[in-house]
Amino acid sequence: MKMSKLEYHLFPYLADNYGVLVHSPQTGETVCIDCGETQAYLDALATKNWKLSEIWVTHHHWDHTDGVVELKEKTGAKVIGPRDQSKPIKGLDVLLSEGDGYRFAGYDVEILHTPGHTLDMLNFYLPEEKVIFTGDTLFSLGCGRIFEGTQPMMWESLSKLARLPAEAIVYSAHEYTIANADFALTIDPENKALALRVEEIKKLRAKNLPTVPSTIGLELETNPFLRSGSVDIRKSLGMLDASDAEVFAEIRTKKDRF
Ligand code: ZN
Ligand code: FE
Numbered sequence: 001m002k003m004s005k006l007e008y009h010l011f012p013y014l015a016d017n018y019g020v021l022v023h024s025p026q027t028g029e030t031v032c033i034d035c036g037e038t039q040a041y042l043d044a045l046a047t048k049n050w051k052l053s054e055i056w057v058t059h060h061h062w063d064h065t066d067g068v069v070e071l072k073e074k075t076g077a078k079v080i081g082p083r084d085q086s087k088p089i090k091g092l093d094v095l096l097s098e099g100d101g102y103r104f105a106g107y108d109v110e111i112l113h114t115p116g117h118t119l120d121m122l123n124f125y126l127p128e129e130k131v132i133f134t135g136d137t138l139f140s141l142g143c144g145r146i147f148e149g150t151q152p153m154m155w156e157s158l159s160k161l162a163r164l165p166a167e168a169i170v171y172s173a174h175e176y177t178i179a180n181a182d183f184a185l186t187i188d189p190e191n192k193a194l195a196l197r198v199e200e201i202k203k204l205r206a207k208n209l210p211t212v213p214s215t216i217g218l219e220l221e222t223n224p225f226l227r228s229g230s231v232d233i234r235k236s237l238g239m240l241d242a243s244d245a246e247v248f249a250e251i252r253t254k255k256d257r258f
Contacts, residue, residue: 006107006129008171009048010210013040016175017063018212020133021050022126024105029053031104032077033124033133034173038067042074054104057081058135059118060089064173082113082120086148089120096122114161116154117144123161130168132216134161139172140214141197142180143225145256151249155228158248162226166217177201177211180223183258187224187251190232194222224251 009021014037021044023030031054035041045052052075058064059082069091072079080102083095096102098113110125114137121144124133136144137154138161146154161170181198188194197218201211220226227233228247234240239247 006105006126006131008131008213009044009050010171010212011040011044011047012175012210013037014063018171018173018175018210019044020171021045021048021052022104022131023048023050024107027105029105031056032071033171034058034064034135035067035071036063036065038070038074041067041071045075051075052077055079055091056122056124056133057089057092058123058133058173059121060085060087061118061136064135065089082122084120086118086120098122112160114138114157116146116149116151116157119148121157125164125168130165131213132161132164132168132170134170134172136173137161138170138219138223138225139174139180140170140177140211140219141184141194141201141223142176142255143223143252146252151252152245154252155245155248158226159244161216162220164216166215166220168216170212170214170216170219172212172214175210175212178205183255184222184224186258187236187254188222188227188230188233189236191222191230193218197222225255 007023020033030050072091078093079091080094081092083097096111102109112123114121114123117136228244
């Protein structure tokens with residue numbers, strides 16, 4: 001029997017976070033990604049008339065976890081998160097590390113460890129759907145600020161995501177795209193795909209529409225943090241002979257000061 005596709009519902013919460021609900025019409029199960037604010041998630045569930053079965057936590061930061069315990073109490077959902085936490089995350093029922101097998105509603109879930117922003121960051125990939133939840137590792141036109149890891153570690157994590165299929169859909173956890181676009185244009189000004197994308201992003205944001213999700217392919221073409229191989233970028237940074245990791249580190253340092 002062919003599985004029906006999963007359904008996705010993206011919604012904003014707090015100042016600039018995105019939550020996502022993923023629902024199987026076949027089994028009736030629903031998972032949400034993170035929960036920094038209980039009410040926003042309850043509202044989203046009510047809008048879709050879906051019942052929550054699981055919460056997948058990407059990392060320990062408060063804007064991803066503050067609502068988890070209350071949401072769990074109100075819905076009975078099972079909470080899945082990183083085994084190795086940088087700071088204890090309350091309410092976890094299932095602890096996962098990279099390579100652990102996990103399934104949701106009959107679908108495989110691949111657990112990717114993408115440290116850098118935090119050491120405990122997990123990304124959740126649905127290979128049959130080609131959908132990845134990147135938390136605060138990869139953003140539309142950006143990447144997470146490096147708080148706990150190192151620049152080489154973050155490069156390694158982003159490289160892992162870059163190896164996913166180009167058509168893979170990227171749900172990231174923040175609407176930072178306008179600021180990311182302003183910075184990207186300073187690093188990669190000759191990139192026509194970037195210029196086009198920035199125009200589209202401005203149109204979307206003018207209507208208060210999300211710039212998430214994106215795709216791995218689009219990020220590879222336009223996101224400077226995945227483009228340290230680009231000769232144009234290397235030339236403008238004076239880093240033609242540097243390693244990809246070194247070029248990434250320079251771009252990340254420039255963004256920190258931008
Ligand atoms: Zn974070
Ligand atoms: Fe965050």
